[in-house]
Amino acid sequence: MTSTSEPPEPDDPTNTDVGVGPYPGPWPDDPRFDxxxxxxxxxxxxxxxxxxxxxxxxxxxxxxxxQAIRPARLQVAIQNWQHDFNIGSMVRTANAFNVELVHIVGRRRWNRRGAMVTDRYLHVVHQPDEQALADHCKAEELTMVGVDNLPGSVPLETTELPQACCLVFGSEGPGLTPEMVDKCEKLVAISQYGSTRSFNAGAAAAITLYQWTLTHAGPARVRE
Known part of the structure; x- marks a missing residue:
């Protein structure tokens, strides 16, 4: 019998080969330390x-x-219709670029395995459908930009992404729903030079977030 239960979330990926051991010397007098x-x-x-x-x-x-890079603002929305394993990877990428908010659109429960517990350090919210996300972005004055190689999309590398932006990604395979495309102000696609029809959703998210960061934040300012 096939189980319909969701897979257990992974533990924090820790072992004695990574990280650091007990703090050497006197402990710092700082409330940030555990x-x-x-x-x-x-x-x-x-x-x-x-x-x-x-x-x-x-x-x-x-x-x-x-806050230090305001007025530049970046949020990410991910459609969750198929319990796509790539969602976790995209959340991990969102953490790497310190995005303001991650929206899980559709099903509330999502596949966290690829996130490697990085979602614990992010603000992750649920949006029941495309309209709820659009309402949020309108209230926050964020431009919705869909990332998909659909008709009408423009090349990412020749497009300046909005300074206050919500990048929207679809599920692996079907991509963005038609309803979500209708809510986006523009669509961008990553140019390809091989035989494959499309990028992996997780890889597309990494490339697009990096492009926005180079334009509006810059590696030095993000690392400060």
Whole structure:
């Protein structure tokens, strides 16, 4: 019998070969540091800047760094109709580029496996349908840009993405729904030079977020 239950979420991908051990020397007098991590070591999937920090402290710092690049704003929306395994990968990419908000559109439960628990440090919200996402973007003055190689799309590499933007991605295979396309102000596609018809959804998200970051944030400002 085929089970309809969702797969269990993976544990934090930690082991003794990564991260750092117990904090050497006197502990820092800083509320951002977690006493348990200082004592036992920090094997989490975080950059060195955040070693031994509590999760709320990391989230607060990410929020503050994002404020530093205002008025540039980036949110990401992902359609979740098929429990696509690529959603987790796209969320992990969104974390890497410190996006403001990730919208899961459609089914509330999504495949977290590829996120490698990076969603714990992100603001992730659920939108029941395309109209709910469009209403949010209108209220927040964000331009919805769909990413799909559909008729009417323009090349990503020759298009300047809006400064205040919500990049919208579809499910692997079918891509964006017609209803979502209707809500987007424009469509962009990544030019290809081989025989494959389309990019993997996770790869497309990484390329597009990187393009927006180069234009509106820049590697140096993101890393500050």
């Amino acid at each position: 006493p348990e991590l200082l004592a036992q070591g920090d094997r989490r999937n975080v950059i060195d800047r955040y070693r031994y920090w509590t999760m709320p402290a990391i989230i607060a710092d990410l929020d503050a760094r994002r």
